[in-house]
Amino acid sequence: MVQRCKGFRDLSPEEMIRFRFIEQVSRDCCLKWGCLEVKTPTLEYLHLFTSTGTLTPGMLGKAYSFLDWDGWSGQRVVLRPDGTIPVARFYIDNMVEKGLAKLFYVTNIFRFEETGKEARERWQGGVELIGVNSPLADVELIIMALGVLTSIGIKDVELRLSHAGLIRGLLSKLGLSPQEQARIFDQILDGDTEALARIKSEKPKLGKALTSLLGLKGKSSGILKNLKALFNHSLPELEPHIDNFINIVDLLETAGYRYQIDITSGRGFEYYTGIISQLFVGAEKVGGGGRYDALIPLMGGGDIPASGFALYFDSLMDLVKPAMLSRPLTQRILIKAEPEVVRHGFDIARHLHEAGYVAELQLEGQEPADLRWILEVRSKAPLFVLTDRLKHKTFGIKTASEVLKLLGEGDADKDSIA
Amino acid sequence: MPIKIALPKGRLLAETATLLRRADWGLGSYHEAARLYRLKSARFPQLSAKVFHERDIPIQVAIGNYDLGICGLDWVEELLAKYPSSALVKVKNLGYGGGVLYLVGSKSEGASSVEKIRARPGVICIASEYPNLAESLALYLRLKQFSIFPLWGGADVYPPESADLALITGKTGQKSFDYDLVSVSNVRSYSTFLIANKGSWETKDLSELLGSIEDGLPLSEKHPPSSEVARVPVAARHPFSNQAVEDTVRLALPDGHQQEPTVSLLNGAGIWVEDYPSPTGNRRPAVNLDGVVVKVIRPQDMPLQVANGNFDLAITGKDWVREHLYQFPSSPVVELLNLKFGRVKIVAVVSQDLPVSDIYSLRQFSSEQLRPLRVASEYVNIADKFARDNHLGMYRIIPTWGASEAFLPEDADLLIENTQTGRTIAKHNLKIIDTIGQSSACLIGNISVACSSRKKARIDSIIKALRVTVGDS
Missing domain, CATH: 3.40.190.10 (Periplasmic binding protein-like II)
Structure with missing residues (x-):
């Protein structure tokens, strides 16, 4: 009857090796770009996520919200459904006086999924760059994310770009009420790819412009420049967004990065206001991010712009092959201590740990398995017998320091006693 | 193969009994006067039925205790709002017992539209017997900060003093509501539904039963609409809020079967409450104490309301205080006096x-x-x-x-x-x-609410009078 919760997963020792590898590489890369690491609580107040008015009801309806033991006022708490908003809350709480901040995190997020076949808990690592609004900042984040993936050893990453400002600007031109605009934007964000197409048919006058913009796909800034020339007069409100988009892709081209422009893809980016980037390996989405300049103002943190990205560890773990994993730096040693000298067994284990080895005492029924070294601790001379199972050699040794010396020489060809 | 159905008591019983009589099920004891919970069908020997509170039925069907159930769609949606993967199938709209869920607010407080509500600063409180639907609605309306008060009943008496809004049931097209309430949003309409457990629906042959219900339906739809609900006379509505709020003591009295002993207790203490118990369901009766206003609510709901400062004093049961404190150990609710009745x-x-x-x-x-x-x-x-x-x-x-x-x-x-x-x-x-x-019954208060000396004197005076009456000196 023992079972784990529906929709939640265990991470086995083998999966944890891959998880820690991704986490370590992500952390190393981001710290080298000047990021500082933060952790935020698993529980947050629900109103942290509702107060901005940016998250869709569909997304919020999937948050695990409940009344905790302090909830007599009706104040609900949630299991963190999003990685960015808690970091923005942390910034407002603790760092708003410091201005620019580059914050890195690894966290789990929780969203209900009806069938229980998909994960309800997901892991992600991300960076939030708060306090600056420039194409250079947007491009630095994209290059940082791509750098992490390269360092992990993942190849053939496709970068897809869209622009939330452009989509919102487009919707504002359709003559819809603010509520209707919000509804359509929600539908797009909730993954309804037909939402824009349906409006298009209802507004034939805008058909041409919409067809061009909605079908916008390309691999260079040229296509954006062409569109700008075409619609500069009929849709001048879109110009700042197109210019911003052009600046960003020009910088990416200058830096030697390739990308794909796909304007309609925006799912899961509720609070974004500018560039939206998505990272794919084949059909698998492994990360994404973008600019969200309105979020911190809406949270009451002042007029502070921000952007960020997150990499999806669950997807990346499936892509990490054993060959990509770093080889363990330590050698493992199994210590067999006779009962009367078990204290010496613990002593030599301590010496080995201090020297950087993985060493463990043999427990009842434990087989050497894939360990290379076995160290017998005896009550009579020789006090230590070290067996190299790889080279089938055995050494009689008098002292602990000699054991360390011999191990330090690795598989040097010493005279063995067998 | 045995088939089990959960049938409603209460407001849907009469029309459901009529439908099943037309369907010739032969459930002889399924009528309002009977107090039997377990029934057998004369026509379908494999069928057994049990009578539940309407709200229990979707849960019973979802967890698989019953293959079929008949209840209002409002309670089905209330379950699905929080547990969308519940094993429920909405089989058939039976057409009767319909109504509309309205989000209502106080007309005098200007709660006439969603935009006005959304523009209010601070936390928006919604009181309802449908807390899951209320939460979904708050998210849908993008309320920035909200609290839901789950209730056992009487939600319409909460706005404006005890909640900003209430999610309540009403009739289709209803324009006006008791207690100066106005519809902010027409949330959803509902009627009585036949529901099935998903597993039973996929594996059991229910066709004979379903066919018989179909046979009974046209006639049941001709059933005359239920009579108008007795409305609280305007004159009987005591203005709960139109008094000096700072110094006014807000007292909650229980509805239901504790009303008679509560009246005896109050009268013994020299407190007289007009129109309580009320034959018209008046929940805002007048009281003969200066600076005191009374609302009649469910005893189950009182601890949460006192905790939130919506009432200064309430007469409830120790069982409901205990229930509340087990859920919220940090609640500021305290028992002030054991009233010694309702043991x-x-x-x-x-x-x-x-x-x-x-x-x-x-x-x-x-x-x-x-x-x-x-x-x-x-x-x-x-x-x-x-x-x-x-x-x-x-x-x-x-x-x-x-x-x-x-x-x-x-x-x-x-x-x-x-x-x-x-x-x-x-x-x-x-x-x-x-x-x-x-x-037993007890008087409860809130330890963390600061109040003026005048109000404190009024509260102390009520406690003292009740203490003398119950002989707890």
């Missing part, structure tokens, strides 16, 4: 047929079961703590809304219930295996 025991009950005589044998019984122990109770937090403290292993709490004793033995293994004499328990072939605690 009941809270007990753990099992079927006489179960080989269980105490908590130890219950634990043994629970450990031998392949399925989780099913614990039914109106007191979900007391029941949960009882199961936890007594190491009942795998268990599942089934919330109930009345007539809980009928759940044993088919639909639950253990019942946490209150009893005065134990006679009802014995009548249902049940036995008490443990007494969890005693309860």
